Amino acid sequence: MTTTFRIAPSILSADFARLGEEVKSVIDAGADWIHFDVMDNHYVPNLTFGPMICQALKPHAKTTAGVAVPIDVHLMISPVDALAASFAEAGADLISFHPDASAHVHRSIQAIKSKGVKAGLVFNPAEPLDVLEWTIDEIDLILIMSVNPGFGGQSFIDSALRKIEQARKLIEASGKDIRLEVDGGIKVDNIRRVADAGADTFVAGSAIFGKPDYKGVIDQMRLALG
DSSP states (O other): OOOOOEEEEBGGGSOGGGHHHHHHHHHHTTOSOEEEEEEBSSSSSOBOOOHHHHHHHGGGOBOTTOOBOOEEEEEEOSSOHHHHHHHHHTTOSEEEEOGGGOSOHHHHHHHHHTTTOEEEEEEOTTOOSTTHHHHGGGOSEEEEESSOTTOSSOOOOTTHHHHHHHHHHHHHHHTOOOEEEEESSOOTTTHHHHHHHTOOEEEESHHHHTSSOHHHHHHHHHHHHO
16 A cells, blocks of 8 residues: 655744745645644743634645645644634644643544544653553544654654654554654655654654755655655
8 A cells, every 4th residue: 555645844934924925835845734833832832823823824725726735733732622622713624732731632632523623642752652542543643743842943853763663553553544743853864764664744844944945845855755
């Protein structure tokens, strides 16, 4: 079975003064998803985007042919439920959160899915995957953090590869169609290793938005993925 790889540029590294143009540019360059890093200066030490930004960017998240490009929202916030609902209403297509940020993980997953949005769980570098034993049948996405959350531009943590392998085995055992996404330090020179470990969706921030030619970088990533 051939794997469909998805590249999800993170607008955390985009030019905030021209976000609408940046989203359009990166979609024209071949992005599959647009990744939103939502930070609350509480769960993580930084403050980024609220639902209003998501709502404002939603009309820009489409190809030149008018096909909608999914908005992939990663909530680094606590508590989860109220803001998750607001992002669902603002047009998010996928919403993922950290299990340790929710008092009741099942309830948070169900609240997201009740809005017609796909739900995912996110795992920090030192966090075990144990909660998946109880939740894997409910979710559409597993996001493995290959840096500690809170800041863009960090280096990839190699131990994440073992966790990606572990998550892939759990997905295969579940028999479900679950995306396995990786976020943090993804670049042209390591994306193949991350794919070989089992990932199919790749968040890249500074590796794309930090370069003058977005299409050139995304093309190189696809070439590396083969």
